[in-house]
Amino acid sequence: MGVYLTLRRTFSPAPTAPRAMSAVFNFTFVPWFRSVAPYIHMHRGKTFVVGVAGEAIAAGKLHTIAQDLALIQSMGVKVVLVHGFRPQVNEQLRAKGHTARYSHGMRITDEVSLDCAQEAAGQLRYEIEAAFSQGLPNTPMAGSTVRVISGNFITARPVGILDGVDFQHSGLVRKVDVGGITRTLEHGAMVLLSPFGFSPTGEAFNLTMEEVATSVAIALQADKLVFLTEIPGIRIKPMEPEAEDNPIDLELPLAAAERILAQLPSPQQPTDTAFYLQHCVKACKAGVERSHILPFAVDGSLLLEIYVHDGIGTMVIDEKLxxxxxxxxxxxxxxxxxxxxxxxxxxxxxxxxxxxxxxxxxxxxxxxxxxxxxxxxxxxxxxxxxxxxxxxxxxxxxxxxxxxxxxxxxxxxxxxxxxxxxxxxxxxxxxxxxxxxxxxxxxxxxxxxxxxxxxxxxxxxxxxxxxxx
Missing domain, CATH: 3.40.630.30 (Gcn5-related N-acetyltransferase (GNAT))
Structure with a gap:
């Protein structure tokens, strides 16, 4: 009996450690959550168009992006998700011994490329819908119900021939079904768009994720257009070889963004500074108040940009007057x-x-x-x-x-x-x-x-x- 009492007294202080850790957690969590609350109120009922580069999915970021988008939607934001598929199509082409061809920053879509694009889009839509259907305990998706609806919301037209280059089945957005997308969003569903459009005659055209996202944001007069990309944002100064940590410009007024674009060469690759910036400028000039360029390499970059004061990427602002x-x-x-x-x-x-x-x-x-x-x-x-x-x-x-x-x-x-x-x-x-x-x-x-x-x-x-x- 005496031994038992001695042991009990010796080990009784042990529970104090978890209580101390809990106090620290409360001390940090409560102020943080309170600081986020104004942004939750601010964005409730707003419409965001989010363009996710195919490179992000290829890098294994789909599940965390889906979790963050589901969380954003749960806080009252209406989300239109547009996915890219550049690396996935190229992988399909390589498997068939076909070479990817580009010009003017766009893919030249021949018959083989069109087949590969359709296969890649179908596979990606399956993976994206599966990602939003997960609901494992102890994950951000636990208890969530995210309805993802796709459809023929985009009417397209052919690019045609530019500077002697025939783009064949590559297209541009002709019209966005605003009414159809709006009704879907109002019913609480997330709209998922692939970079495909169809002509009134039923012909399919391969589009770019960037143009689809921009056109949809403009047509909906969305509150935000967000690109999850390979680049961290727009750098304030030209990149110097010895300064790899050059800061990015967190905010760019529309006029300043236009001046930057005017000094840059026509973009050919997604990593070119002007590649995403041109679409942000186009959207802002057409009435979208905020356009963002975020790095998908940073975990939670969507949440950091939307719910933290300083954000993480570059935001182009339409300041009007x-x-x-x-x-x-x-x-x-x-x-x-x-x-x-x-x-x-x-x-x-x-x-x-x-x-x-x-x-x-x-x-x-x-x-x-x-x-x-x-x-x-x-x-x-x-x-x-x-x-x-x-x-x-x-x-x-x-x-x-x-x-x-x-x-x-x-x-x-x-x-x-x-x-x-x-x-x-x-x-x-x-x-x-x-x-x-x-x-x-x-x-x-x-x-x-x-x-x-x-x-x-x-x-x-x-x-x-x-x-x-």
């Missing part, structure tokens, strides 16, 4: 007019016209139809690897519409581009707005020495810092 950009000398008057009421009521420190003219290159602004509605300045302190965001202002006419978020995000991007590791703000009235966006309060002694010398102790501004790395 609204432009988010760096300020120029012509904007000084508009900036003064915007910030003056906030200087008068003490929210902002007063700045002279001379000071703003001197520092105008530091400012980021949002301009809508010739009027500046928001601004902020970034003053770097390179020696301390930090920078001050000052004069963040949003017009009362547009407050609550996310303009402050847009300017903050652009300032963060500028700071990262300068190699800064953090940004800080000094505020007397808007502390909680910054706390909600990842800033933490620090003592004024934290400030870089050059900024500490200019700190107004009478104003007693609170100092808040946000890490960027």
């Amino acid at each position: 609204e432009e988010l950009r760096e300020a120029s000398a012509d904007d000084v008057g508009g900036i003064l007019q915007l910030i003056e009421p906030f200087e008068n009521d003490g929210t902002l420190v007063k700045r002279s016209r001379t000071e703003i003219e001197r520092d105008v290159a530091n400012y980021t602004i949002i301009e809508h139809d010739g009027v500046i509605f928001a601004c902020a300045a970034l003053y770097p302190y390179p020696e301390a690897r930090t920078g001050e965001m000052a004069a963040l202002t949003v017009s009362p006419q547009s407050q609550g519409q996310g303009d402050g978020e847009k300017v903050l995000k652009r300032v963060e991007q500028r700071a990262r581009g300068m190699g800064l590791e953090s940004i800080f703000v000094l505020t007397t009235r808007t502390m909680h707005w910054f706390l909600k966006r990842g800033f933490v309060q620090v003592d004024p002694d934290w400030l870089p020495e050059a900024r500490k010398r200019k700190y107004n102790w009478d104003r007693r501004s609170q100092v808040l810092v946000k890490k960027l790395v």
